[in-house]
Amino acid sequence: xxxxxxxxxxxxxxxxxxxxxxxxxxxxxxxxxxxxxxxxxxxxxxxxxxxxxxxxxxxxxxxxxxxxxxxxxxxxxxxxxxxxxxxxxxxxxxxxxxxxxxxxxxxxxxxxxxxxxxxxxxxxxxxxxxxxxxxxxxxxxxxxxxxxxxxxxxxxxxxxxxxxxxxxxxxxxxxxxxxxxxxxxxxxxxxxxxxxxxxxxxxxxxxxxxxxxxxxxxxxxxxxxxxxxxxxxxxxxxxxxxxxxxxxxxxxxxxxxxxxxxxxxxxxxxxxxxxxxxxxxxxxxxxxxxxxxxxxxxxxxxxxxxxxxxxxxxxxxxxxxxxxxxxxxxxxxxxxxxxxxxxxxxxxxxxxxxxxxxxxxxxxxxxxxxxxxxxxxxxxxxxxxxxxxxxxxxxxxxxxxxxxxxxxxx
Amino acid sequence: xxxxxxxxxxxxxxxxxxxxxxxxxxxxxxxxxxxxxxxxxxxxxxxxxxxxxxxxxxxxxxxxxxxxxxxxxxxxxxxxxxxxxxxxxxxxxxxxxxxxxxxxxxxxxxxxxxxxxxxxxxxxxxxxxxxxxxxxxxxxxxxxxxxxxxxxxxxxxxxxxxxxxxxxxxxxxxxxxxxxxxxxxxxxxxxxxxxxxxxxxxxxxxxxxxxxxxxxxxxxxxxxxxxxxxxxxxxxxxxxxxxxxxxxxxxxxxxxxxxxxxxxxxxxxxxxxxxxxxxxxxxxxxxxxxxxxxx
Numbered sequence: 001x002x003x004x005x006x007x008x009x010x011x012x013x014x015x016x017x018x019x020x021x022x023x024x025x026x027x028x029x030x031x032x033x034x035x036x037x038x039x040x041x042x043x044x045x046x047x048x049x050x051x052x053x054x055x056x057x058x059x060x061x062x063x064x065x066x067x068x069x070x071x072x073x074x075x076x077x078x079x080x081x082x083x084x085x086x087x088x089x090x091x092x093x094x095x096x097x098x099x100x101x102x103x104x105x106x107x108x109x110x111x112x113x114x115x116x117x118x119x120x121x122x123x124x125x126x127x128x129x130x131x132x133x134x135x136x137x138x139x140x141x142x143x144x145x146x147x148x149x150x151x152x153x154x155x156x157x158x159x160x161x162x163x164x165x166x167x168x169x170x171x172x173x174x175x176x177x178x179x180x181x182x183x184x185x186x187x188x189x190x191x192x193x194x195x196x197x198x199x200x201x202x203x204x205x206x207x208x209x210x211x212x213x214x215x216x217x218x219x220x221x222x223x224x225x226x227x228x229x230x231x232x233x234x235x236x237x238x239x240x241x242x243x244x245x246x247x248x249x250x251x252x253x254x255x256x257x258x259x260x261x262x263x264x265x266x267x268x269x270x271x272x273x274x275x276x277x278x279x280x281x282x283x284x285x286x287x288x289x290x291x292x293x294x295x296x297x298x299x300x301x302x303x304x305x306x307x308x309x310x311x312x313x314x315x316x317x318x319x320x321x322x323x324x325x326x327x328x329x330x331x332x333x334x335x336x337x338x339x340x341x342x343x344x345x346x347x348x349x350x351x352x353x354x355x356x357x358x359x360x361x362x363x364x365x366x367x368x369x370x371x372x373x374x375x376x377x378x379x380x381x382x383x384x385x386x387x388x389x390x391x392x393x394x395x396x397x398x399x400x401x402x403x404x405x406x407x408x409x410x
Numbered sequence: 411x412x413x414x415x416x417x418x419x420x421x422x423x424x425x426x427x428x429x430x431x432x433x434x435x436x437x438x439x440x441x442x443x444x445x446x447x448x449x450x451x452x453x454x455x456x457x458x459x460x461x462x463x464x465x466x467x468x469x470x471x472x473x474x475x476x477x478x479x480x481x482x483x484x485x486x487x488x489x490x491x492x493x494x495x496x497x498x499x500x501x502x503x504x505x506x507x508x509x510x511x512x513x514x515x516x517x518x519x520x521x522x523x524x525x526x527x528x529x530x531x532x533x534x535x536x537x538x539x540x541x542x543x544x545x546x547x548x549x550x551x552x553x554x555x556x557x558x559x560x561x562x563x564x565x566x567x568x569x570x571x572x573x574x575x576x577x578x579x580x581x582x583x584x585x586x587x588x589x590x591x592x593x594x595x596x597x598x599x600x601x602x603x604x605x606x607x608x609x610x611x612x613x614x615x616x617x618x619x620x621x622x623x624x625x626x627x628x629x630x631x632x633x634x635x636x637x638x639x640x641x642x643x644x645x646x647x648x649x650x651x652x653x654x655x656x657x658x659x660x661x662x663x664x665x666x667x668x669x670x671x672x673x674x675x676x677x678x679x680x681x682x683x684x685x686x687x688x689x690x691x692x693x694x695x696x697x698x699x700x701x702x703x704x705x
Contacts, residue, residue, distance in 0.1 A: 043529060044534065044635065045534060045635065046534075047529070047533065047534035047535075048533045048534045048535040049535075051534070201674075201678045202678055203674075203678050203679075203681065204678075204679060204680075204682035206639075207682035208681070208682065209630050209636065209639050209640075210428075210629075210630070212428050212431075212560075213425055213428045213429075213671055213674040213675070214674065214678065216421070216424050216428065216554060216555075217421065217425075217674075217675065219555075220418065220420075220421045220424075232535065233534065233535060233536060233631060233633055233635070236535060236536060236631045237630055237631055240538075240629075241629070244541070244548075244557045244629065245548065245555055245557055246548050246555050247555075262533070262535050263535060265535070266537065266538065266633075267538060267631075268538035270538075271538065
């Protein structure tokens, strides 16, 4: 027993020593290396939405960017959807010379890392969190929020439901920053369109897997629309159990306010058909999206990218272009300057097309309202969406003046 | 309309029923844990992973071999139970002489490894498993819409719990088991092969977890985390019921399902915590659990 333990300890010490050596010799090189840290959920509910696939998309961007006179290194960590873990990793990374923290789904973690980036004056691009507060009250000169937020989802999906006659709502909400923001933004749209919010339940995240109780409460409220202010496996279980309890068959509409392509895949078209949802990317949308998906396919194997995983590709590419434009030495001095340079340059890539970044850190891109196909309509694997409506980039997000972002007022 | 504390009665009945259904899962899982703890003195933290393996095994049987739900109900407990037997023989049996803590750490670690392997292979968003056609559809109970499948889960789980209790309390095999729990050395002296009985008991406990997994597959998305969400709650159920008490774990499982269901109506934010609050209160008032015997 003791021998074994000693062997392990000796082994660990040896590994540490070995690991230390190349790091020291690489210190001279560090000045010429950009380090991107992808921080996301590698093991929990949100893993399949980005997780390892978001990392591969980032690597694809680095590969396509090619050698432009500096090295790029991509490192990865799992924040386990816990703000304390996320903050510790981000702080450690920034202190060890990581230049950009990327992805960071789960709004509670996304908001926490936002503060760290500002404190350390480093660059932070959030692609994974949904809360619109990242470009609202919590906006920061060090942060860009990439391809979606709760306001955009509320406007696209919520707006479409209200127009289709769904004027009374009941929310089933994940009890943390994301769920609260999504419920708040959607409620605003419903009320402004003359609809009513009849009630809501906030359930513990991530400890809930049975939603039947909440679905029955929602049904008892006699609301026409049940708004699911949740994501990932929670949404999957909610939709699945709503079908089980015959809720949709009785004419009540389900609004899956945040749903990604892998969620639809996990549900299967039999259960998911007819759902209305919003994404800012779909692999089969146009020639450019099909082209980038084809290039990514060897990395993702049999999975198609969704807006969250591919946003890391788009964001990393634009970031690297800005670094090249301002020079690596200047970029190491100030995260704010890097973000400012990114805001000054127009974005363009195959995933989201042409776009711009607003002073509050909001990256603008069109939002697309999709309807999930029926099993009969789907002709190939991952052929899941029908485009219903496009909201242009300028109208898709909350107007600059309404976000209460301190950067805009000053 | 009749109301109780501002909640319409029909809604309250509905929630009681739903709580009972979740309680059925708690009861089945905590029963397996209690049986294992009773004889092996090991707190089997792999239980959640074994529950998840049961659901995945059902999915694999259906999608890879075309074996339907009904056969899965029989085959899966046997297959996963067998993996439990191998696990007990190879690893857990080496820890009986040590403190409880070692068994807990080992099984917890194995659970994490199994979960990680499934996550790598199948991702985290889960796989669809359809409700068998014979049990699809729903009854309109007036106060709520009751899916046939959920009704089946309650009845089936209650029957399994009852059968397990009868085997342990009323048969010769059960008598030997109980005797071996009290004094293994003496029972062995009577010519009963206690190590083999221990192995088979672990296998049976694991089979119960796997059976729970098959029952859960059509309701929840079949995903690698489905067990770890449940195991802590189930562990709390066992503690509240009294470690190793068969009847205690079953009654507590159903009871806490109902209490949790009611919390989901009155104060949903606390529905994940309420069981632990009860656990603290029970531990303070009756450290051996509600049905446990004080040593």
